Amino acid sequence: MRRDTVARSPSLCAGLALASACGLLGCTTPRPAGPRSEPAEHDGALTLTIENDSFTGSDNNYTNGIGLGWSTDEVGTYGEGSFVGGWADFWSFLPFVLDEGYRTYASWTIGQEMHTPNDITIPDPPLTDQPYAGVLYLDNVLTARGNQWEHRWSLRLGVVGPASQADDTQTWFHDVVGADEPMGWDHQLPNEPLLNVGYDASYLLVERDLGSSAKFRLVPVGGAAVGNYFTGAGVGLYSEVGWNLVDAYGISSLRGGFDTATTVGAGPVEDWALSFFAGVGGFGVAHYLPLDGTVFHDSRSVDSKPLVGSATAGVTLRHGRFVLGLATTYSTKAFETQKKDAEYGTLSLSWYF
Numbered sequence: 001m002r003r004d005t006v007a008r009s010p011s012l013c014a015g016l017a018l019a020s021a022c023g024l025l026g027c028t029t030p031r032p033a034g035p036r037s038e039p040a041e042h043d044g045a046l047t048l049t050i051e052n053d054s055f056t057g058s059d060n061n062y063t064n065g066i067g068l069g070w071s072t073d074e075v076g077t078y079g080e081g082s083f084v085g086g087w088a089d090f091w092s093f094l095p096f097v098l099d100e101g102y103r104t105y106a107s108w109t110i111g112q113e114m115h116t117p118n119d120i121t122i123p124d125p126p127l128t129d130q131p132y133a134g135v136l137y138l139d140n141v142l143t144a145r146g147n148q149w150e151h152r153w154s155l156r157l158g159v160v161g162p163a164s165q166a167d168d169t170q171t172w173f174h175d176v177v178g179a180d181e182p183m184g185w186d187h188q189l190p191n192e193p194l195l196n197v198g199y200d201a202s203y204l205l206v207e208r209d210l211g212s213s214a215k216f217r218l219v220p221v222g223g224a225a226v227g228n229y230f231t232g233a234g235v236g237l238y239s240e241v242g243w244n245l246v247d248a249y250g251i252s253s254l255r256g257g258f259d260t261a262t263t264v265g266a267g268p269v270e271d272w273a274l275s276f277f278a279g280v281g282g283f284g285v286a287h288y289l290p291l292d293g294t295v296f297h298d299s300r301s302v303d304s305k306p307l308v309g310s311a312t313a314g315v316t317l318r319h320g321r322f323v324l325g326l327a328t329t330y331s332t333k334a335f336e337t338q339k340k341d342a343e344y345g346t347l348s349l350s351w352y353f
Contacts, residue, residue, distance in 0.1 A: 041267065042267050044070055044071060044073060044352070047348055048350075050346070051065040063116045063120075064173075101146055105145070108139065108140055113166070115131075121180050127302075131299065132187055133290040134165070135160050135166065136166070139155070155197055156194060157193075159192065160189050160229075167185035197227060201223065204217060210241070216239070217240050221236045228295040228296070237279060238260070246273060248260070248263070260325070267352060276314075279313075314326050321353070
């Protein structure tokens with residue numbers, strides 16, 4: 001359970017975070033990246049993402065997340081009058097979006113999250129444990145990519161509570177696989193609409209050739225968000241090494257760790273592309289809904305810790321129009337009475353069409 005990304009100026013927060021990371025690395029002038037390869041043309045990519053703590057042998061707290069998303073090719077390729085082009089035009093007042101020197105991409109993801117206490121067999125969980133929380137959401141993201149910078153603006157709309165249908169989904173799934181029946185969903189967070197906005201940035205700090213097709217890159221990331229799902233800020237740093245690396249930067253969030261299996265800014269590849277990555281991040285948390293409860297209604301809650309750390313390691317495999325991502329994320333305790341640190345796995349499958 002841990003992630004997503006205070007209401008200070010988001011670009012200022014990210015800028016300070018990235019500058020701090022550069023200072024710690026002892027670099028003042030980053031090595032310019034070489035010419036960026038143009039991704040192959042396509043009409044977009046569909047991505048199925050599954051997160052589950054049972055992948056790592058546990059079943060508590062942030063227990064499951066599933067999302068289905070579509071990311072576009074560069075919006076200018078869709079032609080005049082297209083929905084994709086019109087959507088980008090509507091948000092063109094945002095810094096970097098459709099600006100000269102940047103390529104703009106759009107993506108949408110519909111997802112569902114389930115957050116549960118440590119012991120799901122207790123009908124009335126202790127008030128010192130994380131409450132049951134189901135979240136159903138639609139993420140809208142615009143990404144502007146330059147030569148070394150990537151800027152992302154996100155809008156999350158959704159609902160928490162019984163309307164998310166997370167209780168029915170988990171009960172059905174546990175019945176299918178023969179797992180313990182979750183008994184405490186009657187005490188889940190109440191229905192409340194969600195609205196969250198965020199900004200994130202990635203910067204290609206170092207990129208080195210390691211032979212004819214192998215590369216190494218180092219990418220600091222930073223961001224901030226405000227809303228009744230998550231209000232806070234984060235900074236992180238990840239490294240990636242592999243063969244036939246695509247020009248796509250990973251992202252970091254409080255609940256999801258790092259992800260380098262993105263399809264934004266990338267396209268189908270020839271032959272095979274394989275990379276291994278690892279990253280660390282830290283997040284300042286002012287409000288995190290699954291722990292701190294709803295904002296406009298009374299609900300169960302625990303006090304979230306103001307600082308949460310995470311580490312992620314994984315592998316990304318690309319071949320033709322197919323992308324596979326596997327990762328494990330470890331997070332420090334997110335609230336004082338949490339019995340153990342969180343650990344969960346992520347599986348993502350993408351297909352360009």
